[in-house]
Amino acid sequence: MSLLLFLVLALTGAVVTLATARWPAARGTLALLASAACVVVAYRLDAGTAVHLGDGSLVVTHYLRLWLLCASGAILLLVLAGLLLSGRERIAPAALLTLAASAVGLAAPDLAAGLLVLCGAAAVAGLVAAGRVAEGSPTLRVAVDALRVTVVFAALGLLGVAWAVEPGVSLEPTTVTVAYLLVAAALALRVGSVPLHLPAARLAVSAPRGAVPLLLGWLPAAAAVVLLAWFSVTVLPLQPDLGWWPALPTALALLTLAATSIAILVQDDLGHVLGYMAIQGGAFALLTMGALDAAAAVEARTWLLILPLTLAALATVVLLIERAFGSGRAVELRGWIRRAPATAGALVLALVATYGLPGMAQFTARQRIAELAAGRPLGLVGLLAAALALLAWARVAWIGLQPVGAIVHEGAGERPALPPGPDQASGPAGGPPPIAPRLLGLLARGRLAIELNRVGLAALVALALALLPVALGIGAGHLADAAAEPIPTPIATPSPSPSPSSSPSASPSPSISPSAEPTAEPTASSEPTPSGSPGPSVGPSETPSPSSATPSPVAPSPPGPSTSPSVGP
Amino acid sequence: MSLVALAAALVATIGAAFAVRTTDARLAALATSLCLLMAPLVADPLPDPLVLAIRLVAAIVAGYLLLLPVRRAAPLLGALRLGGTAEAGFVVAAFAVGLLAGPVASQAQGPATALAGGFALLLAGLDLLAFVEDGVRLGTGATLTLSGAALVLSAFAGTPSSAFQAGLGLLLVAVAAAAAWLALLAIGTRGELRFGARHRDLRDVG
16 A cells, blocks of 8 residues: 555544544544554555655655554554543544654655654644643643754754765765764754753653653654664765764763663652653664664664654553552552552563563664674663663562552552443333344443443553564564665665565565665656656656665665755656 | 845845844744745755745745734733844854855855855744743744754755755744744733743652
């Protein structure tokens, strides 16, 4: 299926759910339908195709397909959990807009354009944080700061890309250094690295829990993927000598890993803990900038898809605890595991997905990024510092295993409850009742059963959400291969034998390296299009894209992001 | 040096300086619209007519969105930290610096006027973004910052692609809409355009 259909569905869903804000029941149903439709279309996307829009194009890669599938699935489950727990849907427009922006941002070969679209979505989605502004509430200031961060990030990203927009051209070391530092600063701001962490930390607390994975997970991760793609195709092939400057992002990232662990350890509020978990995960993107290694960039792409999924699972667990027991403070949750064992299981799975176990993709990715950036001993120290946060979760679990406290006792547990039995109605002649009343009765019993078991059902949703990143980590979806596939760029390089019918799954995906750069997106004039739609298309058209299907083993010149028409398609 | 680009950069710079200097929210929004209209013309060669149309529509929509909150509250705002005039002077000085630095920038592929206009808009935008406490000038600062950064990019990389221009147009509208919405929220809760006190303590949040 076409990426265009995905975009239409996501954008239509965002507009419709925004327009139906006054009718919560309709909005919830529409949000579920739109998210489910996005899941189906994302699953059916054909990797290796491209959608042409005017003189631009959007290239579908395996990584993009996996990203959209995971994001759509996570958003569907987040919406479902929100509906079950609060009966109201608050994040659907922002979530569906995030999906559409991610599709454009990650599929656009013009990386600067993709960055702009992602920032636009972040600016609008950040308004979710201001959704419950009241007189004297600081949430308005939090939303204002989020907008400021988005704008400054976009400006820094553009300025960084501007300095080194021509890949393959020998740049002065000073030029490359300035570009590198600007992009590193942009990345540090977007992922909330220490000391720029306050806006992100405040956003995590003031935004609705369901929106935290969007604002601190999916959107920053997509932006980081785009910036790291620029880094991979523009700076790394030059093998620049940046002196001691790469130590700066490395040091900041290591500091962030340690400082967030300390913050998590001293925090009692689970909302704050969730925010610092997001900041800690984002530090690995900054660490990648310090590594100056193509392998680290590939591992970062792996990690940046798993991170938002783990955040979604953790956010659902925190929301469940807060809604079920009316408190998110660890000290007030004595015995919560006894009343909510499935939620505890989801928490354990989410933590396993975050930190990983030996052999899992996230474990390998975090370890390799840390070691490549900081060396073996220091990298391991950073990883251990990050893992200290597990002590805080162990404390939450220990409190949950204690005898049930007063607050938890009054809360709603996961114990299944059945609705009262059906009325023994009979038909007019003493026979079986008519079919319509029986169906209506069954429907009413079903709704009552859902009403009585909201927490338990939401816990099952949380379990499903936590299983997603675990499944990715143990090899489902071939995430590692997808992360290593070439990055589409607008530089046209001659391909000796384009074979549009082949797919990356059929041929081994080359890793990103300075010597094996991706080929270009298909140009309308030079690439064969089996669908018979060559030439500058006015309307959208879809063609197989050799850029991800047949990466050339050795590219004549390293491609990169460019906004110049002279190097564009 | 293209005269159209030079004139457009000059007008954009004057507009940015005026947006920094004025204490009337309506005039700030109009000056911002003017800057956004002129920014795509600071290029050599000029972009396609379709791209220009996209940027034109984006500039008008962004300006309209920034004017929306002004209808519901008093438009008079406080001056900036240095009083506005000094900051407007810095904006003009940034233009001059960009104009002088453009020809000597070794990597530059675009016109020097783009660097000059970019520096001026960036300075004005960042100034507003950092120091203002109201929604209209927040939007003004945000859009000027982004336009300035895009101009600097075009100074180094040449005229941007259509995809980039379309993305920039979308971003400008999105940012203006977000700032306008925040301003409306401030009016709804406080009765004025200002956002109110800044909370430093995380425990106050939520």
